[in-house]
Amino acid sequence: MLDAGRGTAVEMPGGGPQAYLDYIAANVRRLRLRLGLTQDELAARTKFDPRMFQRIERAKLDLKMSTFVRLAEALGVSPSALLRRAKLTPPRPGRPPTRRKR
Structure with a gap:
């Protein structure tokens, strides 16, 4: 496949x-953890249902382009940053520990 911007071959x-x-995912x-956000807080930023983030972070949701772009904007990155190779870690069972309010 060719990179449209450079005209060079890109490995898929x-x-x-x-x-x-x-x-x-x-x-x-x-990025969400780096920003110190919960899935609920990120959902509030994007106006998406919090359950959607559970599915996104488990790679169980096929995103529409508009959703993909809004997600990148809420995380403060370009959409291409979300496509960088990264290893998906398996989810841990149970509920996460609650954060203390300051």
Whole structure:
């Protein structure tokens, strides 16, 4: 496949669309945690249902382009940053520990 901006060959990941959903999931989680946000807080920023973020971060939701762009904007990155190769870690069972209010 050619990179439209450079006219050079770009290696596509194996696994088809699911590989990209895994990259998006891993990057959304990494960036959300870096910003110190919960899934609920990120949902409030984007006006998405919080359950949607559970599905995004597990790579179980096929995103529309408009959703993808709004998600990147809420995380303060370009959409291409969400497509960077990253390893999706398996979810841990149970509820996360509650954060203390200051």
